[in-house]
Amino acid sequence: MPTEYKRIREIAGPLLLVEGVKKAAYNEMGEILLPSGEKRLCRVLEAAEGYALVQLFESAAGLSAETCRVRFAGRGMVLPASPGLLGRVFDGLGRPIDGGPPLIPDKVMDVNGTPINPVARRYPEEFIQTGISAIDGLNTLVRGQKLPIFSASGLPHARLAAQIARQAKVRGTDEGFAVVFAAIGIPFEQAQYFTESFESTGALARTAVFLNLAGDPAVERLSTPKMALTAAEYLAFDRGLHVLVILTDMTNYAEALREVSAARKEVPGRRGYPVYMYTDLAQLYERAGRIEGKPGSITMIPILTMPEDDKTHPIPDLTGYITEGQILLSRALERKHIQPPIDVLPSLSRLKDKGIGPGKTREDHADTMNQLFAAYARGRDAAELMVVLGESALTETDRAYAAFAEAFEQQYLGQGFETERSIEQTLDLGWALLRMLPRQELVRIKPEFLARYYDAQKEEA
Numbered sequence: 001m002p003t004e005y006k007r008i009r010e011i012a013g014p015l016l017l018v019e020g021v022k023k024a025a026y027n028e029m030g031e032i033l034l035p036s037g038e039k040r041l042c043r044v045l046e047a048a049e050g051y052a053l054v055q056l057f058e059s060a061a062g063l064s065a066e067t068c069r070v071r072f073a074g075r076g077m078v079l080p081a082s083p084g085l086l087g088r089v090f091d092g093l094g095r096p097i098d099g100g101p102p103l104i105p106d107k108v109m110d111v112n113g114t115p116i117n118p119v120a121r122r123y124p125e126e127f128i129q130t131g132i133s134a135i136d137g138l139n140t141l142v143r144g145q146k147l148p149i150f151s152a153s154g155l156p157h158a159r160l161a162a163q164i165a166r167q168a169k170v171r172g173t174d175e176g177f178a179v180v181f182a183a184i185g186i187p188f189e190q191a192q193y194f195t196e197s198f199e200s201t202g203a204l205a206r207t208a209v210f211l212n213l214a215g216d217p218a219v220e221r222l223s224t225p226k227m228a229l230t231a232a233e234y235l236a237f238d239r240g241l242h243v244l245v246i247l248t249d250m251t252n253y254a255e256a257l258r259e260v261s262a263a264r265k266e267v268p269g270r271r272g273y274p275v276y277m278y279t280d281l282a283q284l285y286e287r288a289g290r291i292e293g294k295p296g297s298i299t300m301i302p303i304l305t306m307p308e309d310d311k312t313h314p315i316p317d318l319t320g321y322i323t324e325g326q327i328l329l330s331r332a333l334e335r336k337h338i339q340p341p342i343d344v345l346p347s348l349s350r351l352k353d354k355g356i357g358p359g360k361t362r363e364d365h366a367d368t369m370n371q372l373f374a375a376y377a378r379g380r381d382a383a384e385l386m387v388v389l390g391e392s393a394l395t396e397t398d399r400a401y402a403a404f405a406e407a408f409e410q411q412y413l414g415q416g417f418e419t420e421r422s423i424e425q426t427l428d429l430g431w432a433l434l435r436m437l438p439r440q441e442l443v444r445i446k447p448e449f450l451a452r453y454y455d456a457q458k459e460e461a
Contacts, residue, residue, distance in 0.1 A: 002072060004033065008065040013263045014056045014219045016042070016063075018070050021052040027112065030054060030072040034062065041093065042070070043077060045264070055260065057093060057220050076112065079227055080105030081234035085208040086178055089195060092212030092224035109234060111226040113287050122290035124324075125354040127361055128244070128299060131167035131420035132160075134342040134413050135349075137430060138369055139327055142355030143170065143242060144290040146300040148250075150316050151329040152309045158190050159417045160329075160340045161248050161303055162197045165207060167420045168244050175295070176241040179207040182228035184221050185252030187214050208235075214252075221256040229287045229298075236296030243296065245288070248303035254281075254315045270314045278318045285322045325349040338414040345377060361423045364453060367445040368430045372408070374444055375437060379405025397438065404436045 007019040016032070024047045032040040032054075046053035054070060056063075079094045080103050089098040094111075096102060124144035130136055141147055151157035165179045181198075183191055191211050198204035208231050212224040225247050232243045247253075254277060261274035269275035288300035302323070306316050309331065320326055325348040333341035356365040382402040386394055394402070412429055415421060421429070431453045434442060442450060 002074065005070045006068075008068055008070065009051075011060065011063055011065055014060055014217065014260065015045070015263050016054040016056065016065075016070065018052045018054055020050060021047070021072075024052040024072055027076045028072055029075060029077050030070055032056065032063065033069040033071060035067045044072070045260075053264070055219055056217070057223065058217050076110055077223060077226070078108050079111055079230045079234075080107075081109050081231060081238070082106040083235075083239060085231050085235065087205050087207070089209040089211060090227070092184075092210060092216060092220040092227065094210070094223075094227045097211065107234060107238065109230050111223065111230045112283075113226075113230060113233060116286075116289065116291060120292045122292055123354065124290060124297075124299075124351050127171060127355040127423070129167075129169055129171050129423055130164050131422075132163065132340065132342075133415055133421055133426040133429065134340070134344050134347075135164075135327065136361075136421070136423050137365075137412075137426040138344045138372060139325065139347045139349040140352035140355045140361075141299065141301075141349065142351050143299055144288065144297045145325075145349070145351050146285050146288040146302070146323045147325050147327065147349055148316075148319050148323050149301060149303045149327045149329065150311065150319075151303060151305050152331060153305055155305075155329045155331065155334055155341060156339065156417070157248065157303050157305065157329060158186075158193065160342075161246050161301070162194055163340070163417050164301060165194075165244070165246055166197065166201050166203045170242050171423070176239070177206065178235050178241045178243050179203070180210070180228050180232045180235070180243055180245045181207055182210040182212075182224050182245070182247045184212050184224050184247065184249055185214050185216075185218075185256070186212075186249065218256040218259050221253050222260065225250075225253060225284050229284065232298050233287065236298045237291060237294045240295040243298050245298060245300045246303065247284075247300070250281075250302045250304040250319065251307065251315055254304075273314050277314065278321070281318055282322050285319070324351050333409065333413065336409065338409050339416050340413075342413060344373070344413070345380075362427055364431075364445075364449045365423075365427060367449055368427060368434070371434060371442055371444040372412075372430055375401065375404055375434065375441075376408050379403075379408065397441065400437055400441075404433060407436060408433055 005018050009019050010017040024044050028044045030042045041057040042054045044052050045055045082103050084103050091097050124142045126143040128141045210228045232245045235241045236243045258273050288298045290297040307313050328343050328347045330341050330343035379401040382398040
């Protein structure tokens with residue numbers, strides 16, 4: 001029978017200092033027993049000879065150092081994993097909240113995961129179609145990649161996340177595809193939007209949802225992404241599925257990390273965040289990837305809101321170091337009613353070159369992508385000059401570029417949150433926009449592609 005400890009020396013927010021503890025281990029789970037018979041989950045943050053620092057996962061309301069007892073479970077936090085994860089909604093601690101029955105576990109897994117030998121990793125190189133032109137055409141997502149979305153307060157990152165979760169698929173294969181969606185510290189209305197969006201489109205059948213609401217204890221946010229990633233590892237490496245993991249909002253996770261660090265009276269790092277935040281985030285993000293000899297894969301899209309729209313803030317800064325690029329949402333495009341407001345120029349997918357081309361998307365993809373980037377950048381510059389100097393001061397070519405930039409934003413970027421485009425539709429739309437420019441300006445495209453897609457289509461038009 002597990003030993004119960006009554007000597008609680010101090011309660012500080014979500015932390016309890018327990019004395020007289022023997023054989024408690026770091027990350028070991030436990031229960032706080034109240035006189036009423038209520039039980040609240042906790043885990044060991046620090047363990048030393050004779051004491052343990054315990055972190056409470058639920059509210060600290062009503063706790064008393066004199067009357068409460070602590071009982072340790074002898075194991076870390078686990079997730080009962082089974083194929084029944086798909087189609088279900090759980091809280092941040094992995095407990096069902098959809099009214100369905102508890103899971104019958106096929107396997108019980110440690111939420112901290114197991115380290116992946118770098119030698120066993122396979123290079124990400126297979127295209128994932130999100131149905132969003134700004135991502136598929138210009139910042140391509142590949143299987144096994146971690147590609148964050150940097151947003152800001154008030155921008156529609158929630159709608160973009162739901163759209164990706166609904167539309168994402170692996171092309172040209174009948175291999176199983178699943179989505180694991182983790183919502184961290186979000187309002188109830190937003191959580192309701194996600195669940196209703198998945199249910200109405202039928203996407204819930206292939207999705208496992210983990211919801212941590214803004215009203216839930218902050219420390220529960222620390223377990224939510226770990227639960228989601230453990231579920232993803234089971235589905236990918238035990239069941240052979242290709243899993244897309246969407247984590248929103250990682251800023252709330254980092255804030256919870258700072259809150260717990262402050263309660264532990266640790267020396268703060270940059271802007272008050274703990275000095276180990278880089279390591280902590282890396283432990284999450286590096287769980288994405290492919291493994292040699294395993295059919296499945298984990299592709300990750302963490303979403304975070306940049307405090308004060310600051311790209312140099314520690315959360316986006318550290319995330320950018322760890323991950324393989326970023327998708328940046330723009331407030332300027334949002335003001336123009338471009339939905340989704342993805343600013344493609346500062347956005348980047350470092351692995352996109354490996355996921356495009358013949359047999360994956362289309363042979364003209366790389367050339368058209370480079371030309372669209374160059375044309376849009378020049379078009380934006382021309383549009384800014386037009387504001388300062390007036391349209392009459394621009395050359396005919398510059399006016400063509402300015403018109404191209406406007407059409408590109410309205411048609412290519414502004415597809416809305418309900419439209420799904422195949423990669424062929426995205427590439428064809430890119431060519432339709434490039435035909436607004438003189439042929440001699442398309443210097444980044446091979447002559448054979450110009451003859452096939454520019455000249456032939458222009459003659460037909």
